[in-house]
Structure formats: structure tokens, C-alpha cells
Amino acid sequence: MVRRFSDSVQVRVHEREQSEVSARPEAFIWRGRLYVVRGVLAQWRERRAWWHDALDADEGQVRPGETLVAAASEQHVWRVEASPGWSFAPGVYDLAHDESPRDDRWSLVRVAD
Structure with missing residues (x-):
């Protein structure tokens, strides 16, 4: 079963690759x-x-042309096998990294179990 989410998550990335997008x-x-x-x-x-x-944007935050920039942006999705500790069975999680110029955020978008 696959469940969809849009939850914000904190992600630790591989140290040697932190300079990459x-x-x-x-x-x-x-x-x-x-x-x-x-x-x-x-x-x-x-x-x-x-x-x-x-x-979701507040009217005071919206600037003309910003929607076009957002529409052109992509997110990098990583499908990973992960678990909350080595003694638990792993699950499959899709983590999305928003690469927009305004933001650098990660979110959990899908969970397969």
C-alpha cells in the first residue's frame, strides 16, 4: 500500500556531497x-x-511573475529504504528536495509498506 504525504522533514545528507544541489x-x-x-x-x-x-500564499507575499518561477522549478526525489533503527523492518520512503531559488526544504511525499 502506498500513502501520500506532504510532511516537512529534516534530512541529514552525505557529508562529502553537502555542496551539491x-x-x-x-x-x-x-x-x-x-x-x-x-x-x-x-x-x-x-x-x-x-x-x-x-x-496557500498570503496576498502580501505574492509578487508578480513569481508563480512562473515556481512552475519552472523542480524537486529531486529520492526513493530510499529506511527504518527507525536497525531492529525495525525497513520501509520505502520518497523524500523530495525542493530546489527552488527561494527555498531549500525537504518533504516526505510517499510511503510504501
């Missing part, structure tokens, strides 16, 4: 629990759901 995740914190990445299964780029930002 989207470095390989090695651990993340989701809902107060630390998950250790056991392996990267796949990675790809996809367009961001820019309309969510447009719907």
Missing part, C-alpha cells in the same frame, strides 16, 4: 522519529506542485 540523504526525522537510510533505490526529478504554494 541535492545530496544523497542518509537519515531523516519524520514525526519526531529518526529514520536511518539503508539504501537508495532510485532518484529522479519532477515538477513541483506549484499550485499548492499559490493557493
